[in-house]
Amino acid sequence: MAVRVSMKVNGKAVSGEMEERTLLVTFIREHLRLTGTHVGCDTAQCGACTVIMNGRAVKSCSILAMQAEGADITTIEGVAAPDGTLHPMQAAFKEHHGLQCGFCTPGMVMNAIDFARRNPNPTEQEIREALEGNLCRCTGYHNIVKSIAAGARAMAAAK
Amino acid sequence: MRAFQYHRPASLAEAAALAARPEAKLLAGGQSLVQAMKLRLASPSDVVDLGALKDLAGIKTDGRTLTIGAMTRHAEVAESAEVKKAIPALAQLAGMIGDRQVRAMGTLGGSIANNDPAADYPAAVLALDAVIHTNKGRHDVGTFFKGLYETALAPGEIITAVEFRIPQRAAYMKFKNPASRFAIVGVFVADFGGGNVRVAVTGAGPCVFRQTEMEKALAAKFDPASVASIKVSPAGLNSDLHASAEYRAHLVTVMAKRAVEAALK
Ligand SMILES: Cc1cc2nc3c(=O)[nH]c(=O)nc-3n(C[C@H](O)[C@H](O)[C@H](O)COP(=O)(O)OP(=O)(O)OC[C@H]3O[C@@H](n4cnc5c(N)ncnc54)[C@H](O)[C@@H]3O)c2cc1C
Ligand code: FES
Numbered sequence: 001m002a003v004r005v006s007m008k009v010n011g012k013a014v015s016g017e018m019e020e021r022t023l024l025v026t027f028i029r030e031h032l033r034l035t036g037t038h039v040g041c042d043t044a045q046c047g048a049c050t051v052i053m054n055g056r057a058v059k060s061c062s063i064l065a066m067q068a069e070g071a072d073i074t075t076i077e078g079v080a081a082p083d084g085t086l087h088p089m090q091a092a093f094k095e096h097h098g099l100q101c102g103f104c105t106p107g108m109v110m111n112a113i114d115f116a117r118r119n120p121n122p123t124e125q126e127i128r129e130a131l132e133g134n135l136c137r138c139t140g141y142h143n144i145v146k147s148i149a150a151g152a153r154a155m156a157a158a159k
Numbered sequence: 160m161r162a163f164q165y166h167r168p169a170s171l172a173e174a175a176a177l178a179a180r181p182e183a184k185l186l187a188g189g190q191s192l193v194q195a196m197k198l199r200l201a202s203p204s205d206v207v208d209l210g211a212l213k214d215l216a217g218i219k220t221d222g223r224t225l226t227i228g229a230m231t232r233h234a235e236v237a238e239s240a241e242v243k244k245a246i247p248a249l250a251q252l253a254g255m256i257g258d259r260q261v262r263a264m265g266t267l268g269g270s271i272a273n274n275d276p277a278a279d280y281p282a283a284v285l286a287l288d289a290v291i292h293t294n295k296g297r298h299d300v301g302t303f304f305k306g307l308y309e310t311a312l313a314p315g316e317i318i319t320a321v322e323f324r325i326p327q328r329a330a331y332m333k334f335k336n337p338a339s340r341f342a343i344v345g346v347f348v349a350d351f352g353g354g355n356v357r358v359a360v361t362g363a364g365p366c367v368f369r370q371t372e373m374e375k376a377l378a379a380k381f382d383p384a385s386v387a388s389i390k391v392s393p394a395g396l397n398s399d400l401h402a403s404a405e406y407r408a409h410l411v412t413v414m415a416k417r418a419v420e421a422a423l424k
């Protein structure tokens with residue numbers, strides 16, 4: 001049966017009709033056509049589907065779209081400034097080569113933004129622990145960790 | 160995932176009426192249930208989302224007990240100043256569950272209702288002599304965890320809160336599966352004073368259990384040496400590709416020793 005869901009995505013009110021079993025990631029990618037949020041595993045392991053919901057990073061492949069009714073969602077499309085200037089965390093990933101193929105990157109960046117907001121000056125160990133739910137098949141993580149350390153500093157400085 | 164009817168009740172009474180439907184399932188964070196539905200391990204006719212019941216989330220303490228609402232997320236417990244003050248080991252345990260995205264959604268009620276043999280919270284609930292409050296009354300923890308994925312909850316019964324007894328000191332140590340972060344073995348040790356010590360073990364067997372030999376030894380002397388020499392029998396423990404029963408039995412002693420050390424710090 002079709003149901004209607006309404007939420008705020010990247011600052012804009014959106015709503016759509018869909019089947020009740022629709023996942024949040026499917027709603028974001030296929031209904032809203034925001035394809036920056038990726039599906040790597042579909043089993044809550046890889047974190048490629050990470051978005052920020054009501055101020056916390058979550059895996060959108062493991063949430064029904066209906067669970068996000070009324071929620072405030074930010075996806076990777078919503079973090080850069082309107083003029084295209086990268087978010088400090090995105091800029092840090094670019095600067096420190098925190099990506100290779102880029103598939104995991106949207107999820108890495110969204111998780112890192114939420115993490116850095118709560119922990120403006122993280123240690124390397126804390127960053128590595130924060131990445132437990134994000135897998136990268138390319139980089140070996142070293143440059144991702146460096147990127148997040150730099151991105152967190154830049155976010156704190158921009159406040 | 161098979162089709163279902165989705166409900167988002169605004170009151171506990173409404174949720175209970177919907178949950179009483181024969182093939183209905185309650186939905187908390189969805190971190191276990193949505194995955195199970197995708198795999199068609201669960202195919203409920205009705206999904207009753209507890210997400211709108213704000214009264215089911217929250218943390219309060221009266222100095223003797225700490226009560227946490229069923230819908231309180233793992234991340235909230237891990238970060239709570241109240242939990243850190245009353246039972247720091249419980250905040251630490253919540254911060255060790257899965258990863259930060261899972262902790263942002265997963266709930267206490269969902270974890271103990273699911274009763275995964277490798278879940279962390281059941282060890283705390285059992286060691287901290289908790290009372291499980293539901294819409295129908297209360298369960299003592301001694302009779303709550305019944306077996307593999309099995310609890311004393313009646314079909315459709317809704318956990319509302321868990322009331323933990325505050326110990327004098329406690330600690331949780333987990334040897335985690337590096338891929339899933341679930342416990343290969345986790346041991347929660349709680350000392351309530353006056354020779355009342357409880358030791359709960361998760362991950363090792365089909366269901367969380369108390370290690371009474373260790374409890375007795377620790378009641379006599381709360382010291383790592385009291386448990387270090389206790390040999391746990393592998394009989395009835397889990398054997399799988401992650402660890403043999405013998406290895407798990409060995410880990411129970413190692414984790415218990417480390418937990419006592421941590422509790423003394
Ligand atoms: C990648 C990953 C890693 C994880 N790692 C760990 C780990 O290291 N340790 C660990 O302990 N867990 C781990 N988990 C499980 C996680 O903690 C889940 O959040 C938890 O098991 C279920 O909580 P939930 O709120 O998501 O419940 P849901 O998935 O929504 O529900 C689970 C079950 O509980 C029932 N239920 C939910 N709420 C209630 C209620 N109030 N009353 C009665 N029944 C209810 C539901 O009907 C369902 O059967 C992991 C999960 C994932 C996806
Ligand atoms: S696609 Fe969601 S965690 Fe991998």
Ligand code: FES
Binds near residue numbers: 103135138
């Ligand atoms: S950059 Fe390729 S998966 Fe991370």
